[in-house]
Amino acid sequence: MENAFDAFAKDLNAGFPGTAVFFGEPMRKHTTFRVGGTVSLFAEPKSIEAFVWAARELKRRDLPCLVMGNGSNLLFSDRPHALAVLSTARLDTLRLSGDSLVSGAGVLLSRLASAAAEACLTGLEFAHGIPGSLGGGIYMNAGAYGGELRDVIEAVTYLDAGGALRTVPGEECNFAYRHSRFQDSGDVILSAVLRLRPGDPKEIREKMDDLSRRRREKQPLNFPSAGSTFKRPQGDFAARLIEAAGLKGLTVGGAQVSEKHAGFLINTGNATAEDILSLMDQVRERVYLASGVTLEPEVRIIL
Numbered sequence: 519m520e521n522a523f524d525a526f527a528k529d530l531n532a533g534f535p536g537t538a539v540f541f542g543e544p545m546r547k548h549t550t551f552r553v554g555g556t557v558s559l560f561a562e563p564k565s566i567e568a569f570v571w572a573a574r575e576l577k578r579r580d581l582p583c584l585v586m587g588n589g590s591n592l593l594f595s596d597r598p599h600a601l602a603v604l605s606t607a608r609l610d611t612l613r614l615s616g617d618s619l620v621s622g623a624g625v626l627l628s629r630l631a632s633a634a635a636e637a638c639l640t641g642l643e644f645a646h647g648i649p650g651s652l653g654g655g656i657y658m659n660a661g662a663y664g665g666e667l668r669d670v671i672e673a674v675t676y677l678d679a680g681g682a683l684r685t686v687p688g689e690e691c692n693f694a695y696r697h698s699r700f701q702d703s704g705d706v707i708l709s710a711v712l713r714l715r716p717g718d719p720k721e722i723r724e725k726m727d728d729l730s731r732r733r734r735e736k737q738p739l740n741f742p743s744a745g746s747t748f749k750r751p752q753g754d755f756a757a758r759l760i761e762a763a764g765l766k767g768l769t770v771g772g773a774q775v776s777e778k779h780a781g782f783l784i785n786t787g788n789a790t791a792e793d794i795l796s797l798m799d800q801v802r803e804r805v806y807l808a809s810g811v812t813l814e815p816e817v818r819i820i821l
């Protein structure tokens with residue numbers, strides 16, 4: 519299969535010269551957990567045309583492919599992965615259209631929130647501190663402090679499993695708590711329109727600053743992590759259940775249940791993915807024994 523990835527990379531560079539392509543790339547370099555084994559090929563197509571070509575072509579050649587944004591909700595196991603990873607990092611065009619932002623999937627949510635603030639538009643303050651891309655945010659229906667991406671998504675343009683380009687209105691994205699239709703379909707999000715409202719620039723900035731301060735106070739932002747490792751169970755909080763089960767500070771190798779925020783599993787420096795996965799198992803088991811609640815991972819695991 520490695521030869522097939524080589525041949526794909528050659529053709530990608532022939533069609534789109536200067537595309538960044540890396541072989542045997544360690545995923546710890548591209549994920550906020552800072553762990554994970556190598557992937558056969560890692561590419562950052564520079565334009566939407568190159569990206570669409572690459573995604574279609576990998577499918578046509580029957581080569582396994584994963585699309586990623588900023589790697590802030592991804593945990594790759596330590597083994598080598600026979601996989602092509604396409605990063606949306608260069609799908610980074612952003613423009614204002616009336617009260618809407620039209621954005622590539624690779625634009626970071628922090629940049630989008632800042633652009634909205636600059637344009638005196640309200641509605642995206644909640645997303646300022648979420649370290650993901652727009653595409654990853656839509657895929658996860660990312661949210662914080664009472665806001666979710668579903669509140670602002672007007673339309674999403676994506677590449678479907680058959681290789682066709684399509685646009686769907688926000689209401690048809692099946693958004694639910696940390697869920698969107700893209701998790702079921704495997705479609706690739708390319709861009710989106712975000713509908714915002716005119717607001718007071720001072721209030722927008724103050725809200726963003728306040729949320730940043732609350733994050734810094736409550737979250738272990740000085741350690742690699744993927745944010746909340748588990749989803750919020752119905753009517754409760756994962757962090758509360760983990761703390762109540764006495765698991766704050768529980769450690770496996772270099773992985774630890776954060777002392778500062780029990781919902782975060784952190785990499786204290788030299789964790790392996792195996793350490794994190796094994797800590798996740800222990801947390802789930804002990805929370806279940808203590809409370810009867812089964813925690814579901816929020817982080818996307820590539821085994």
Ligand SMILES: Cc1cc2nc3c(=O)[nH]c(=O)nc-3n(C[C@H](O)[C@H](O)[C@H](O)COP(=O)(O)OP(=O)(O)OC[C@H]3O[C@@H](n4cnc5c(N)ncnc54)[C@H](O)[C@@H]3O)c2cc1C
Pocket residue numbers: 550584585586587588589590591592606623647648649650651652653654655656657658659660661662700705706707708739743744745746818
């Ligand atoms: C310190 C910290 C704090 C966090 N706080 C929050 C928070 O408050 N709220 C919250 O919701 N999350 C939070 N997260 C988690 C994470 O930032 C979000 O889930 C974010 O939406 C992931 O975006 P990403 O671009 O990093 O996605 P990635 O991690 O790159 O990918 C996540 C999933 O989305 C898929 N995907 C990515 N881009 C596309 C695309 N263009 N098309 C199709 N599929 C795609 C990937 O295949 C993968 O399955 C936090 C993480 C960290 C590290």
